Amino acid sequence: MVISLIGHYIKQSKYSRPQICEIFGISNNTLSNWCTAKTFPTIPQALRLARVLGCKVDDLYEYRGE
Template identity: 45%
Template sequence: MRKLKSNIGWLVHKSDYNREYLRKRYNKTANTISNWCTGKSYPSPPELWDLAELLEVKVDDLYEWSENT
């Protein structure tokens, strides 16, 4: 079975931004941002597009498929 894996945490880590900045930008709790970074929950479509632009990546780069074994 395939599973969607979040790359958001890694992309934020290598960017000039941090989770606190994302928390304030999207008016979310620290727990919500952590969940985005780990793939436990997902940003809304407008937030995905904005996040991709902020991190200078394509929306497709925020997630990847992985095989769940």
């Protein structure tokens, strides 16, 4: 099972969710899906998101064994 930590990092960042949506040109629904691990950003988006949020790509998600 994959757990998204994107919401956690957004809360700790200087950006709001609407600002992240604007930066990435995505809808609030898309960001919500990223935050709940229903869908995932592309690799380039994940790399950019990690840079914007001041973390590593590895920090954005956590894998918990089945």
